[in-house]
Amino acid sequence: MQTTSNVQAYRAGLLTFHADPAFSERAHSWYEDGLLIVADGKIQAIGDWATLRDTLSPDTPVTDYRGKIISAGFIDAHIHYPQTDMIASPAPGLLPWLEQYTFPTERAFADPAHAASVADFFLNELMRVGTTTALVYCTVHPQSVDAFFTASEERGLRMIAGKVMMDRNCPDFLSDTAEQGARETEELIKRWHNHGRSQYAITPRFAPTSTEAQMELAGALARKYPDTYLQTHVSENEDECKWVQQLYPNARSYLDVYDHYGMLRPRAVFGHCIWLDDQDRARMAETKSAAAVCPTSNLFLGSGLFDFEEADKTGMLMALATDVGAGTSFSMLQTMNEAYKVARLKGSYLPALRMFYLSTLGAARSLHLEGTIGSLAAGNEADFIVLDPQATPLLARRTGRTESLEEMLFALALLGDDRVISATYSAGKLVHKRES
Missing domain, CATH: 2.30.40.10 (Urease, subunit C, domain 1)
Incomplete structure (x- = not known):
């Protein structure tokens, strides 16, 4: 008894x-x-x-x-807390959306008080929609990470987050350097990783906004701290893929850029994964890296349709995610709604049980947290x-x-x-x- x-x-x-x-x-x-x-x-x-x-x-x-x-509780595998205030901002595509809305909004997170205010609202919203764990992008500012984890620990939440690393192709007011980004990331790892229920994610924003030097240092940190997470974006948008090909002409594919720097590993989560090929998907499965599938964001920006059937052929890990603020809802239920329609448009079918799995245990497995949550x-x-x-x-x-x-x-x-x-x-x- x-x-x-x-x-x-x-x-x-x-x-x-x-x-x-x-x-x-x-x-x-x-x-x-x-x-x-x-x-x-x-x-x-x-x-x-x-x-x-x-x-x-x-x-x-x-x-x-x-x-x-x-x-x-639901697990959101890819979300940007600094973009809370710019959700539902109109733009013709990913790259202009970043320039017109995202970067100016993230500038304000140099102010710790502003970061704390947004973190409070963001976390309250997650709890309201039933999301108990999320893999979260902060801004380039270390104080944005401190504000986020301070707020999440006050609530006793299990959260994973990291400072964005960007040293090129972004406004000067959001740029770090390769050395600064790595140094600040390591300081934040030591301060927050496995502190209470907080865990840290090494976060190069995406390959176009990091020099080769920064990618080298981010990969080195991923090897030095193998129990941390690594999060970034890959193969979201066709224009973005072409841009990466120009910036990294020796890479076989967009995903191969990250692979070259040692970033494919357990606890690495790649947002979107729409334009992967069979070799990419097999490599994701082999390295136990995971895809964060973001249907409301992909439809909103016209980025493309994730192929669940092809992903399943390789057994690659995947989880559903909102990708707020390109995603149009914090709700994982509304995310399931759009995931179902994306699957139908690609000729496959997602039963409800599968969608709930991908938002709970499937996400926990993608984060290598089965046995802890999910x-x-x-x-x-x-x-x-x-x-x-x-x-x-x-x-x-x-x-x-x-x-x-x-x-x-x-x-x-x-x-x-x-x-x-x-x-x-x-x-x-x-x-x-x-x-x-």
């Missing part, structure tokens, strides 16, 4: 994953009337209410979420969300007619948004509750 005084229990429908539904018929567990037991910020047990209820001490509080679904397995950190199938009149009407879990999740993905998130928990602590 559970007798620890700080044990908390939650009764609801419980959904958790063990494997990728695309490759396993036993990829998930579903407890229609389930019990989730949490203590000391970690999951203690999961199972049927009828089976587990007698293990609870009589004084254990049980939060009743019957009629709702508890899932692991599922409701016993021993995992208790990051979970409560989904309300009756959050809107239309959802209530549609979900009242569903005949399977797949139909229910599909309705949530295609019709849902932030209103579906009834509550968000991080390390067992309630960090967001939807107002009625």
Whole structure:
């Protein structure tokens, strides 16, 4: 019998994953009337209410979420917190969008007070939409990283972030040097990596904004600190790909640029990956690097359509991501909505179970954090969300007619948004509750 005084229990429908539904018929567990037991910020047990209820001490509080679904918290594999205030900015493509909106907006993050204010709003928004972990780009300013991790640690969140490194093809007010970028990155690694629930990501923005000297130093840091993350962009836009070919004429492909500098490895996450070829995808799989798939951003900028079918042929790791502010929503449910349509346009099909997997356990596997977050397995950190199938009149009407879990999740993905998130928990602590 559970007798620890700080044990908390939650009764609801419980959904958790063990494997990728695309490759396993036993990829998930579903407890229609389930019990989730949490203590000391970690999951203690999961199972049927009828089976587990007698293990609870009589004084254990049980939060009743019957009629709702508890899932692991969503994981966003690619997002820019400094771009919060410029989301939904019009531009004819990626490169003019960067010049007209992104770089001027990021300039303000030289001010620590401004960085702290945006970080607060950004993290509150993530919690509101049920995202409990994100792989986050800061700006070139070290103070933007300090502000972000300070705010995330105040909330007890597991977050991964890093200072952007840029020493060419950007405004002077956002440029560092190869040596400065590497020095500041290493200082930030020592200050924040594995500090509480914070982890650091070495972050060369993308190959066109880093000289070969900076790429060499970023790769050296990736080898020196193998348990850090590395995040950047690759093969997002055809014009960008042509630009990279001009800047790095000896590289076989855009991805090969990063490979040359030793940046393909476990915990390396590459945003977009639209215009990869078969050799690139095989190399991603071989090195256990991951793709962050950003459908709302790719549609917004007209960048292209990610090919799920070709990616699956190689077994490469991938996760869904919002890419705010080119992405048009913080919500992983709205991201699933667009991912489904992208897949259809490429001639493949994403079941709802697969989309939820790519936003939870699949993302955790891409980040090499399986066993820590991403599922409701016993021993995992208790990051979970409560989904309300009756959050809107239309959802209530549609979900009242569903005949399977797949139909229910599909309705949530295609019709849902932030209103579906009834509550968000991080390390067992309630960090967001939807107002009625």
